[in-house]
Amino acid sequence: MSDALTRAEPVPSAPFVGDGISISLAAPMMRYSLRARQPQALETLLGVKVPKKIGAMEEGIACLGPDEWLLRAPIGSKIVGGAGLPVSLVDISERAICLVVEGPRSAEILNAGCPLDLDRFAVGRATRTIFETVEIVLLRLAEDRFHVEVWRSFAPWMWTALTTAAHH
């Protein structure tokens, strides 16, 4: 019918590479906000394991609150609807972008604006938090690799903030 529409991203596609740090835009992914009173409801519905502890992350699902999980999966993954059930599944794939902060200085650079004690933020943890005045979801995938999920409209600011901190 027509040429496919192309994506436009809010931050440069080329990574920022500095001393002991690189900051780059992650590839697009599917994201869902999963809500339910009991994790079992989601496990039954989706056939996946859901972490029970706030801040824990398992198989791409992070528990952000007592009834809230963030599911991140490759583009094209399938998810059922849950219609009529006491659950809420909402597509938020495009609400945020993900910045990959990687390198030995990752924690130091994130601490320029994030008030959490990242020495005590173990690999495998995920949480919603704040960077100066901007809300993020912070996920630690490895000792030296973090994902920063930030809403699209704040992404240019976050890019500038992180790269400025990296310059410092």
Added chain:
Amino acid sequence: MTRFSALSLFAKALGAHQDWPEQWPDAAPKASYDAIIVGGGGHGLGAAYYLAKKYGITNVAVLEKGWIGGGNTGRNTTIIRSNYLYDESAHLYDHAVKLWDGLSQELNYNTMYSKRGVMMLAHNVHDIQSFKRHIHANRLNGVDNEWLTPEEAKAYCPPLNIAADARYPVLGAALQRRGGTARHDTVAWGYARAAAALGVDIIQNCTVTGIRRGADGAIEGVETTRGYIASKRVGVSAAGNTSVVMQMAGLDFPLESYPLQALVSEPIKPTFPCVVMSNTVHAYMSQSDKGELVIGAGTDQYVSYSQRGALHIVEHTLAAICEIFPIYRRVRMLRTWGGIVDVTPDRSPILGKTPVKGLYVNCGWGTGGFKATPGAGDLLAYTMAKDEPHRINAPFNLDRFRNGRLIDEAAAAAVAH
């Protein structure tokens, strides 16, 4: 009372200033008074002064739990203006501004009221609409307030950054030329001295611990850390502590007390000619007679009596100041401090009678009480003397929270879209 003047200063200098009398005696409480004011800030001392001066009620005590002027009177950024939107507010604050003019002479104490002009910055279209609404309402109320273009604003305050690409560009400003600042401490001291000269007892280190009511419910007196003091008329002007005092009389109040911070820079040579306020960016600044940049910060988010604010509030405040006035980044912050501001649901004061006979209240001034000092004192005195509010403070009653007739200046400037 030794009259203050250049001449008396000269004469006393020859005697090496050895025979200056006390500005006000340190009174001990008597058994009873015709009227008691709880709270020795500018408002309370002013009320005592006007009770004695205008209404002939001189057997008055001012009870202060610490030292007079030690609360918000001595902790604020001293901004004076009256360009409020609603008629009720404009009349209230303009009453005060008219009294500020000539207060030094009235009290024979230099309160250093400086009509430097208060300029409020508009940063977006909504601000412009809101300010124009203020300006037109003020004009028809006889209150000066004028619109300035960005260039005119810059001319009035040269440190202002009016670059169009600023994060919060200056699109114009509302200027009240009669607005300005005064020297905070001297207002308390000047009223204390003048009131004491008329017979008012200023009683410091005297905390009210209870309120005694008669069988008919009417006020009989107050219990204090210095003993029981009888009076049929008690005016409470205790700012952040009003809720606590009112509860002694069995009254719950629509008030919450929040920490508010302010700060000053080191003194620098004159550089900042007026008062500038930006509600959008939360920046409030003037320069004192001593040369300090005086900066108002925001309130912390939670109720507190700790007089201790958080660092991130100061960071935000100075970031805002540095955005609007980027030449000051190398200036240094000298001192920060905190006060307790009492805030009502509509952020307008409560000034009038209470459900308890003989108990009067003046509270809820939030972050803006200093400018009202002489007016609030005068109107509290009127209300206590006549047992009915003056027409200016009548709208600022407690009933409005029941009947919905709120006076919500902040809501009127509310941003949405």
Added chain:
Amino acid sequence: MSGYRLPAGGRVDRNKPVSFTFDGKSYQGLAGDTLASALLANGISLFGRSFKYHRPRGVLAAGSEEPNALVSVLRGPGRFTPNLRATNVEIHDGLTATSQNRWPSLKTDFGAINDRLGMFFPAGFYNKTFMWPRSFWDRLYEPAIRKMAGLGDAPTEVDPDTYAATYAHCDLLIVGAGPAGLDAALEASGTGKRVILIDEQDEVGGGALADPALWAWLERSVKALNAAANVTILSRTTAFGYYHNNFIGAVQRLTDHLPENSQAPREKLWRIRAGEVLLAQGAIERPLVFDGNDTPGVMLSSAARIFANRYGVAVGKSLALMAVHDSGWHDVFALKKAGVGIAAIIDARDDIDEALQAEAAALGIAVHLSHSVIGVKGRHQVAAIEMCANGSDVRRTISCDALLMAGGWTPSVHLWSHSKGSLKWRDDLGAYVPDQPNENCRSIGACSGDWDFGKGAVFDVLPTPKDQARIKAFVDFQNDVTANDINLAVREGFRSIEHIKRYTTNGMATDQGKTSNLNGLQIASTALAKAVPDIGLTTFRPPYTPQTFGALAGHAKGALFQATRTTNIDGWAEENGAIFELVAQWRRARYFPKFGEDMHAAVNRECRAVRGSVGIFDASTLGKIEVVGPDAAEFLNRMYTNPWKALEPGRCRYGLLLKEDGFITDDGVSARLAPDRFHLTTTTGGAARVLNMMEDYLQTEWPDLNVWLTSTTEQYAVVALQGPNARKLLEPLVEGIDLSAEEFPHMAIREGHICGIPTRLFRVSFTGELGFEINVPTAYGRALWERLMADGAEYGITPYGTETMHVLRAEKGFIIVGQDTDGTVTPYDAGLDWAVGKKKPDFVGRRSLARPDIVAAGRRQLVGLLTEDSKMVLEEGAQIVADTNQPVPMTMIGHVTSSYWSETLGRSIAMALVANGHAMKGETIYVPMPEGTHKAVISSMVFYDQEGARLHV
């Protein structure tokens, strides 16, 4: 004074000379010098002028407590810093420093006339005068006072430097790297604790830096700490404030000591959360109070020792000591051993340890016990001192070129006090020391009162046979507060130490009373005949020393100050010349001028395009909330004023949201996607507020409801296509949705695809025209926009901005919450009765609508206004009166909320809140403006297509 560089000693690098200028004159110092030590080494004694009397002043101290030697430093354009302490400024090649508060020069300062007339300017003089004649205050007195005000000049250019900031966490934070702090750090270095050690000087060591006997230990300690992986040492870093829950603010100075400017941040703000805090800040020596104690060359005894031992500088050739504390004796012995000439030791006490006396004798130093200095000769530097046996008036003169004061020690309890730890008074020290902590915090070493400097006595003013009332014995040097000022304050009835401080300004200078507070307390104590603890202690407030605005804020400057939110389509708007406006945190295109159009012309063109063919608008900033769960409809029914349960899937409804006080807080069109799924929209500025409010009710009041809220504002880019040709343009691009009027009526929603991308397609209109709002995943917003622009060319598609949107909606009488309402407007006031569910038993805000004043007559109600002169566009915010023949203050009955030129109607239109307005249709009101009064008639708010014919096509 005739200071000079000692032939040996000190920690300065004698092989590295450094050139700098002071007041335009070149000097040489050594690497490691401060500006103070270097100038002293060059024989300079005069450093500055005091604030009020412009008295000549030298260096009093060697550290950050220095009140006198304030200088300005210029490091190139925009890099001017006033009020720096010469004792803290590290010299480097090219350093350019100037003195302050003097004219025309430091030596010849006309302001010193104030000193001659000083008797007329006691504390509080300005309260007592400048009142007559009244008009002179504004025109003469105040400008004159202001001219005299201030210390250094204000910067006049934008600072080009950058500033950094960080959060940091540690288990143990040690403030102060003197012997006590270093010992604590060494002890902790072997543990698993994360340790941060902070010190304000360029080199750690604190007091040990002035004690060569400790240098070997110091070197070993620093080496051990540098090797310890768990210890971070931050030097040139001042812990300036101690906040709640062991949160400490500190500023690290990174570049000011370097000769060259660079891109590196000038300073870095450290926001440190510590498990435990150890305060090891040491103590500050107190000056003594006597006539002439401010003469250049009179300084703290410990400072002279620091200058000699650390910097290799003798502060004079012949030094006298005035002591009331043993520590001064030790200083003098050390100075003597370092080769500095000592004229005499004078001590006001009579009972001195024999060992001290023996050592003085052994070193050949003359000693005068029970004596006090009563005067100082010399104006720009000490030439001699006068002394007297206590109780006698036999005066003796001793020649010397510097006088050292050993007045005892004041523990630095500043941070302890910030933390709200309590203090106790110790008579033996004449000082407050930490008592009970309020945080997990300990005070160690000298700042806890635990030190071994020996014994001392406490004096208020040294004994003198002179008339006490006429001497100039300074307490606060910078602010020119004398003992007599404090006595005057007490005499005038100021009894609280806070009053005395404020009346005299004692302790309010830029050193925040570090050297003056305790002396002020002692003098007030004597004057009031009360023990010091009974008159209180002024509260210490952050910062410990002044900190730059830039450090506290500068990391958040420019683009980083506060995020400007932009949509996916924003880049297109920018490239196509849009003029933007800021709405809440967003920037939105206001209009798209062509060929030099002004806003008026552009908006007229944009309006014509929408009404005539099709316009395209970026509506992405509208707040969106997805409400999902079996109880979704029930929840919305409780939140909004109107009924939601019966809304069919696929249909939209206008929702009006009140606060519990009954006033309108937000509105928006929302759609039911499925029985248990709604897509809500909110205003741009209200998105976060509304979501928070809904969460509040859901979690707190109705936790039993099975419904969840998810912000989807940024999940979708929203492109509004509005105008009679909107359907024609859209139809070929959409898959899976029948766009016909029958299948897809006004106020409906359909899901399908557009250009292959999933879309939630709304048929809604804020313009009164046939319209669609196309929601697509955000990343595709711009591509969709560009596609529509390309395909719409044949219809003359026209991008329009918020201004045109405002005009078009006003023509239809649609309100904008926040513009036509202002937080005091009820649905009834706004004429939105139809949006209030009359049969609903409850919704948020309903009860408040029954309050007496809300149902009373006379409320301001939203109406339309048509000006008599149809070309006249009223100013928004203009006030309305019923009667122009009234004096000021006039009775205002309302104001204009929205006002535009309507290109469609060829006339102006306006909306206004007018008292009783709904009952006044057809009545004339007046708008008095400075240029004249305008007449207008109250009308319906719907100015165009009252029947809505254009919508339902």
Added chain:
Amino acid sequence: MILIHCPYCDEKRPEIEFAYAGQAHIARPVDPDSYSDEEWERFLFIRANPRGRHHERWRHSHGCGRFFNAVRDTVTDKFETTYKAGEPRK
């Protein structure tokens, strides 16, 4: 910046992640119409505002998103406890 123990996350987190939400345990009436103007005023506006022990609500808005209750001393700003919404007043 105070540290606040979130009873849901079960850890202390910095204040800037939280939003203060006023006095706690002021339940919205089930039937507001039955309230007199005075009672409605009390619900809407009257607040304890004590010097000392204060029951208050916070929201871990930049965290788990939950509203919860706390007891805090308004003179020292120290928390006595925090607890989940719906749990009885402590």
